[in-house]
Amino acid sequence: MTAAARVVDAVKVYGGGDAEVRALDGVTAEFPAGRFTAIMGPSGSGKSTLMHCAAGLDTLSSGSAFIGGTELGALGDRQLTLLRRERIGFVFQAFNLLPTLTVAENITLPQDLAGTRADDDWVDALIDVVGLRDRLLHRPSELSGGQQQRVAVARALAGRPEVVFADEPTGNLDSRSGAEVLELLGRAVHGMGRTVVMVTHDPVAAAHADEVVFLADGRLVDRMADPTAEKVLDRLKAFDGAAGAKEVVS
């Protein structure tokens, strides 16, 4: 199985001297194509940093990150931007949509920025999948939070990217809307053959993934295939214990 995205010996250091924080401390991980991977870990474990670096939003202090066969460290700002536009889709926790654009315009924004034509049939099909056909000409402010996130998912998939990165996509939603968004992401992987990497701290959300990667203190500590909410929760509790013990020691 090929990796849609991977990081090798990824290190990310913020600040310097006494204030130095090692957000990533030598992480090597692969996100296989055609799979739904969740990244989990307690606050400050480095899960968001890992996603940002893997997606080309941030640069590593050392180590390397790849999208497909492309090494991101070798790319300049412009090339990174084009790579994000053409090969990656994003869903953020909040503020995913431009308030001045309509739903339809938001969905095709990356293609419009690239000056290319979106695949109309594909986009049309996506709109039905996310169930927003009657909202195409609305502005984001006229949609509920769940609807907004569904638009974001549609936008992330519109360019048929190699990988979709989702950063706490359900963080701001109630459980029903959250479930709808997660179901959409699952269908993107299993029904449409896309790759999704999702950062979350919610075991219920993680249970939708094919595999969960656990991070703690900037290190990859575990992987779990076919997760359920209970198994994930148990695993996390073990971390909390370990982290608590560590604090006592230091």
Added chain:
Amino acid sequence: MRAVGTSLRLSRSSLRAHKRRFAGTFLAVFLGVSFLAGTMVMGDTLRASFDTLFTNAYSGTDVVVRSADVITVSGQGQGTREPVSTELLGKLEAVPGVAAVAPDVQGAGQLIGSDGKPVGGQGPPTLAGNWIADAGLNPYALAEGHVPAAHGQAVINRGAAKKGGLHIGDTTTLRTPDPVRVTVVGIATFGGEDGMGQTTFTGLTRADAERYLTPKAGEASTILVRAGPGVSQRQLADRVGQVLPKGIEAITGQQATNENLDMVSGRFLTLFTTLLTVFAGIALLVATFSIHNTFAIVVAQRTRENALLRALGASRRQVLGQTLAEAVAVALVASVAGLLGGIGIAAGLQALFPAVGFPFPAGSLVLGATALAVPLAVGLVVCVGSALLPAVRAGRTAPLAALRETAVDHSGASRSRAVLGGAALAAGVALTVAGAGGGRNVWLAASGAVLTVAAFVVLGPVASSYAVRALGSPLVRLRGVTGALARRNALRSPKRTAATATALMIGVTVVSLFTVFGASLKATMDQTVSRSFAGDVAISAPVRGAGGTGLSPKLAPAVAKLPEVRTAVGLGGGVATVDGGGRQLTVTDPAALSRVLDLGTVDGSLAALGGDGIVVSRTEADKHGWHPGSSIPLAFADGDRRTFTVRAVYGESGLAGSYVITRAAWAPHRVQDSDTLVAVSFRAGVGTDRGKAAVEQVARSYGNPDVQTRSEYAASSAAGVDMFLTLIYALLALAVVIALLGIANTLTLAVHERTRELGLLRAVGQTRAQLRAMVRWESVLVAAFGTVGGLGLGGFLGWALVRASDSAGTGAFAVPLVQLAVVLLVGLVAGVLAGWRPARRAAGLDVLRAIAAE
């Protein structure tokens, strides 16, 4: 007291934290105050310098004896007075308390420099007179050489000597305007300086002065009297007054000084400083919009913060106080800085003016209390006043707003605004058109214009939606999604877009108003010359009031003798009182005039007017109900009254003026004879080049005045308009700069406000270049809205000004498309420039920080 302290502490920390936000406000106030302070300091300084000049000029003179009658023609500051007889000298010397008496024979006299070019003559007077022996009465003091003792000898002031490259022993020509050969025998100084400002002076013997500067010997312009010890000016004036015949008066030296000062400040300084103050006002008006906008945005962005303060128990007054305190702090710092800047401007201009040949006397800067207090107060009032509304809005923030998602100002234009603005616009336009068109009522037109401008400001938010949409549509076609995003951003807050653009709109309005007015003025002048000048070449020289001496009356007859010339007619000027008011008379040969000037339809005969015939223009004739055969009583400066008979009425009055009499009729009343224009037509078959060369040959021996072809003459008549326009543009550039700072500031704040959005755009694939272009295009759209609005408004008001100021109804209205296109282009380029920094800042945002932002 504690509460106030808290407010102040909050404002201080807010100012520190948001230095950048207030930079635009600071600059707007700073520039406006600088300009105003500079204007006022310069005005005071100039007034003080002129004061010193005239005080020096009359320092030793206690009483001035002159004719009591004066004829003043509107538009000419100095009235015309008849000379006084020097027979009075003996009588005056006998008055007890008189120490010295001297006749002052003065007239226009322009020196020709060693390079053959006239010295001076661009504004400040070029004077000649008798060298007064009494050192107290003569404001000039001999510095080198000796006083003129024989015919043809002259003392010149050091400034003139330097400018003309003249030295003791040099022989040159003095235009009086008849060319006179003089030999420089001495160099004089004025109150220790090189001259009386830029004025040039040539001192001759009394005999020479009487011969060249007055029509007959035994006359002087005035008689100067110096008092003996213990006699005051007033006492002496009273005593002298008792021995004077009727029609002659005695005034004190102090009065003479004041009269001259009033003349200069009334005619020139007041106009100059008023003009500058008007532009300072425009700059400050533009600044008001920029400042208001900045505070409005800052308050909108701070809604959450203010709501939190309110939720925590801050009173309305405290929140309002915080915003106002910020405004006061910015205003104080900016106004004080502006004051210093203004003093710098005044000092700079003072240094610059002599370098470009502007007629300003030197002297140290005068910093009066008013000149310092007024700009400071204006700066404070403008800044705090502009911030008042936003501050009140800040105070009204509901504590609950802290809990809501911060909403960017989405306020659209209300219906009542559209209705109110529309009604005001309709009324304003109607009033303007009524005032400018039919009734020619300047006040009606002006109030209409003010109402129209106000309506434009009120309608701004309504219009901005439509205008930005329309202006942006080619942009969307051209620049795709970047253009579309820029257009959407500009449409987001119509109020804000309108307020930002309004500042530029006002600047552009005034620019295009003057452009249209100037072009129309030029077209009118051009039309006047081309319509009424039927000759081939024109010879002209600045007249006395404009710093020159005019042309020798002997020039026209000399040119007429040339074999190439068919007709050469000289036009001179005179004054007389007609129907209670001073009137400019054209003194010429009316019969020959019709061969070089097109007088339109002539009703009556121009020939053989003699000493009591007069020709008047149709306009004046209609106004007074005159027709050929009517009698008009004229009163001259010498007190002579004479009844003239209207012999003809002519249609075109452009170059010929409104009243034409013969030289014979004017001769008894003339002072120093000169022509202002010699119009020449060639014989058939004589080419312009050949004829012009021949005329120039003759003109050379009459002081070398300019000989111009018809088109050159037309162009030089309009040259003053161009100079005036250049000055106006330079002054307005300031207002435009302030408007641009406003756009830049608003955009910077908008970028700050949209940080997350920009981050999202970058994350999903907007390149830095696209982001920069998006911000810049938004800036261009706002600028385009302001510029287009300003062009439309300025064009309309320009039309109104042209029509309202054209009392005769003969003026032309011209729309200079090229210049207006340049204004549009400048507006758009200005938009690009204003967007430059905000665009760079936006593109420099860290994508992650932007999407992670709260």
